């Protein structure tokens with residue numbers, strides 16, 4: 001049985017992951033800001049410990065990771081999942097909103113890596129999975145603050161692969177399509193191929209047992225998004241603009 005660290009475990013995909021992994025006998029250390037949610041999960045699940053921290057705050061996250069290691073031992077697997085999503089109207093740019101997305105979604109992962117990678121490299125083992133999104137594959141409507149953070153995570157994971165895999169570590173990137181959660185509850189459009197947080201957690205757990213670098217699901221959606229990635233720009237803008245009603 002392994003010790004998992006999951007950031008963003010107080011709701012949605014992270015809480016579903018904590019539920020399934022503890023049911024499978026693993027120990028889970030969960031990090032999020034909402035302490036009450038973490039306490040409720042700790043009361044409900046076996047072998048779950050919650051650590052209230054903001055992933056965007058380097059010191060607070062480092063302290064939480066140190067406490068998790070002191071309580072449950074070395075971290076074998078980390079799922080870096082914490083994130084925010086605020087749809088944007090790109091004609092009104094508020095730099096603070098863009099900065100918040102970068103601080104939490106991107107630097108939050110970097111902060112976690114700082115607390116994890118040195119021990120894993122020393123031990124020559126460890127498994128890190130970073131939750132990105134298909135929104136990182138190409139720029140999508142309303143995603144001007146969110147999408148770039150997810151594109152950055154894919155690039156980060158690809159780059160780290162060259163450093164970490166030769167040292168005996170595993171690194172994967174997770175690209176979900178639409179998942180029913182607090183994050184997507186703000187969307188005012190019908191989300192194609194929407195899946196539950198439970199299904200997303202199952203797909204992540206299965207994908208992490210496999211050997212693909214990128215874990216993409218649901219396939220019904222990610223295959224279509226994969227095609228969009230290959231389209232020439234003019235066709236891409238015309239097709240997505242029409243499909244989403246942007247123009």
Ligand SMILES: NC(=O)c1ccc[n+]([C@@H]2O[C@H](COP(=O)([O-])OP(=O)(O)OC[C@H]3O[C@@H](n4cnc5c(N)ncnc54)[C@H](OP(=O)(O)O)[C@@H]3O)[C@@H](O)[C@H]2O)c1
Pocket residue numbers: 007008009010011012013014031032033034035037053054055056081082083084085104131132133134175176177178179180181182183184197
């Ligand atoms: N839902 C989708 O369709 C979808 C698709 C692709 C990718 N994703 C990604 O999946 C991940 C999980 O999202 P979700 O859909 O499950 O949404 P969610 O229910 O809103 O979960 C987000 C989690 O991140 C935590 N979080 C947010 N800001 C944080 C911070 N500063 N420090 C620590 N924890 C923080 C939240 O906890 P607190 O508020 O308690 O801190 C919560 O536990 C995100 O990275 C999201 O971008 C989601």
